[in-house]
Amino acid sequence: MKIEKLTIYGFGKHQDRTIELGPELSVFYGSNEAGKTTIQQFIIQTLFGYPAKNQNLRRYEPKNGGKYGGQVLINDPVYGRVAIERIKGKAAGDVTLYFEDGTRGSDAELKAILRDYDRASFESVFSFSIHELQGLESMTEEELSRTLLASGTTGMDAVGKLESRLEKEMGDVFKKNGRNPQINQAVEELRALEAELKEHRSQMELYEPYLSRSREIDARLAGILEEEAAIDSEMKLVERWLQAAPLLEKCQALQAEAAVLKAAEMPLDGRRRMDRLVDRLSEVQSQLALLQRDPVPPTVAAIADTQQLERLLEEESGWHQLQSALRKGQEEAAKISAEQNRLLSLVGMELQEAMQADVSLNNEERLLSHIEEVDQEEEENRFRERKLGEEKAKLAETEKELKFFLAGEPSEQERTAAEEWMEAVPKLAEAKAASRASNRQDTRKLSLGLIAIGLFGALAGAVQGNYLLAAIALAAAGAGVWQLWSTKGGESLQPEYVRLLSTYEGREAEFEALIHKLDRWDRRLDELLEGLEAAKERVASLSKQPRKETAEGAYRQFLVRLGLHPETGRKTIVELFAKLREIHALHSANASLQRDLEKYQSEEREWLQKAESACGMHLSSDGLFTALRRELASRQEKYNQAVKQREKAEARQAELDALQALGEQIRQEQQVLLEEAGAENPEAFYALCSDEEQLEAVRKELAPIKAQLAAIGELPEIRGEEAPVHMEELGTKRSELKEERNSLLAEQAEKLQAAKNLLSSGEYEDKLQQYEEQKVELAELAKRWSVDKAITEAIRQTLGELKEKKLPAVIEAARAYFSTLTGNAYSALEMNPHGFFEAVREDGMRFHIAELSQATKEQAYLSLRLSLAVSMKDSHPFPIIMDDPFVHFDRRRLQHVINLITELQQHHQFIYFTCHESMRQAWPKAAVIDVAATERSVHS
Known part of the structure; x- marks a missing residue:
């Protein structure tokens, strides 16, 4: 799988960018904070998902807003070219793929x-950075070996972390001589x-004495x-006497008063x-x-219609x-009318003309369809023009690059020198061979000088008695004689060979570099x-494509059929249609x-006719009912005055008659009361x-006192001063x-x-229950420790199998990389x-790996990483970042x-x-x- 292109909608500081990647190696260069890490994270997060907000990872959402996400275009050996798009959502x-x-x-x-x-598996094999390598320096030998082992075996790191976690948990559960582990505390x-429990059993012996004292x-x-x-009974008798004493005294006084009054x-x-009859008679x-005293007014008659x-x-x-x-x-x-005139002035039409336009929903739908087609046609034309502009810009860049490149064209002298060198190469080899033969003449002269120096040295050593010097000098003279004999018969060098040697000897690398330079140029x-010709062909192809205007014509014809001006703009036609x-x-x-x-x-006219007929006068609609009420009030006032006078006279006479009859009735009732009481007048x-x-x-006052005495009952014979x-x-004895x-x-x-505490408080049973529960908890902890122990042993066996089966093949390849x-x-x-x-x-x-330098540790780590990635090429063909x-x-x-990456990039993509x-x-x-400098628009 190779990444061909990155399309960034918005990710961190990058927005609306397109980046083309090479098929083998792509180098992203930039200074600090240029956005390199942002692009690296864009690749990884687009492939494996954005991190959650609770994770300790940055999400790189655009600071300036806009669309968050982008596309990564890949070429996979199984699935072909696939565009992977990830945008903000869940x-x-x-x-979307x-x-x-x-x-x-x-x-x-x-x-x-x-x-x-x-993501974790991908980064553990195919992505690494300087930060991972810098951490190697501070690791112990065990940590470093474990890291290298994890880098060379997929899944080893996760298994190793699980083993470390389980060992830590086992240490928290039990240690042989520990105090804090859970089993030790239990x-x-x-x-x-x-x-x-022993203390509670000793306290149970006090139970019987406590019961005896309670009985x-x-x-x-x-x-x-x-x-x-007995005391309460006697106190109640005394309290009854004290309660009845004032009642007896009051009863005797009231009986004496009742005897004086006659019934x-x-x-x-x-x-x-x-009282009531006296008051009524007076009223x-x-x-x-x-x-x-009040006179009766005269009677007046009146009639009102x-x-x-x-x-x-x-x-x-x-x-x-x-x-x-x-x-x-x-x-x-x-x-x-005002709104209609306003709308007619906005649309610029007369009412009759506006009413003739067909503004049905069907025509509105067809109008929107025409507008959409025209917009799409214009967008296609703009895209073609933009594409043509881009291709022309590329053509200009290619021509500029070619012009700049031609400015550095090798000179004719360099090309001539290269051609002469190619012809002189075989001859130069012959000249070198002849030169070695010619050098023998010079060697002969050197040999004669060596013999002379040796003889002179031997003579000087003999004279001075320095036999070591004499022996060395004689040896030098013998060497001169041998060399003189071996170079016997040498010939002189030809002039052509002399010219070649003087021109080219010692400059072979210079001329080879010249040949390579010309070849690269x-x-x-x-x-x-080739690039220039291809750009010209693309520009010519785009220039030949005609501009589309079919949708625009259909749009204008439709406006004419609607009765609208064909030049009306698309931005205003919808609003005009609505108006x-x-x-x-x-x-x-x-x-x-x-x-x-x-x-x-x-x-309204019918109402006025009725009102004029009723009033007998001319009326207007303004204040109609005010005039009617005024006329009615005038007529009723006259009628009411006459009625009131007649009613008042009749009521006066009826009231006099009723009062006289009532007075006589009251006097009769008063006389009946006097006769019943046997009194002569009201005063008596x-x-x-x-x-x-x-x-x-x-x-009334005597009745409740007698009732209270009857309720108290029979009283004891006690003198009043002895009772308190x-x-x-x-009371004292009772207290x-x-x-x-x-x-x-x-x-x-x-x-x-x-x-009760000794027998049934349950404290002893509670302690006994705690004791049993603690034994169960201890058994559970022991079971848990045993399970973790079994898992760690299984992990160690698994690690051993990985080391024996999978790791040797990876280490074998890593050994060659490390050596290189x-x-x-x-x-x-x-x-x-x-x-x-x-x-x-x-x-x-x-050397233990911890004894190596920081750079050598990193090279070992890199060797294992590259070896593992190469070994997984067929199963996981991912790029290496x-x-x-x-x-x-x-x-x-x-x-x-x-050099190693250059060799590996033929089969792997490197970023x-x-x-x-x-x-x-x-x-x-x-x-x-x-x-x-990566600035390029993205059109989604």
């Missing part, structure tokens, strides 16, 4: 393309519970109850009845005197409704010329309203009533008994509670029996890793992110993308 984003055959896919198809890999708690207290409490009952037979409720006499006026006034609401409807209709007609020229429809609606509403107004005006009647009322009051003293003595009972009850409760990256300084990368990685130097010396991981490499090893100028030039054939 937590991980909404993903566009296949070459036009079909679409979603998450299920993307999961199949990614071979069921998630054992200590069991021991403490056993001690508490003694029960017997004494029964005696106290009997004594209290008489009085009418029932006599006083009140007499009647006052009213008679008042009426007799008001029926027709009253019927009209009863229908006043109908008149007002008619007037309101008429005014409202006139106002509405004025508004409709010629190939690049061919590429530029014409409003004009049609207003015209219909105005016609209906005029018919209603004519009806209201006819009803009132005196008898007072005596009767006083006697009745005494009887006896009552106080009984003493109460204090004794409370004391005994408190003691009994204490003893019973102690016995270190310049053959190390011949192998192996794992010792203890599970630690070792690097084997060329001389056989072994690197974020500047070579900053610690020296110049020589950096060149080694560049490299860097901020170093030198790395953008490391791979001459790579597609170099300047992140800061």
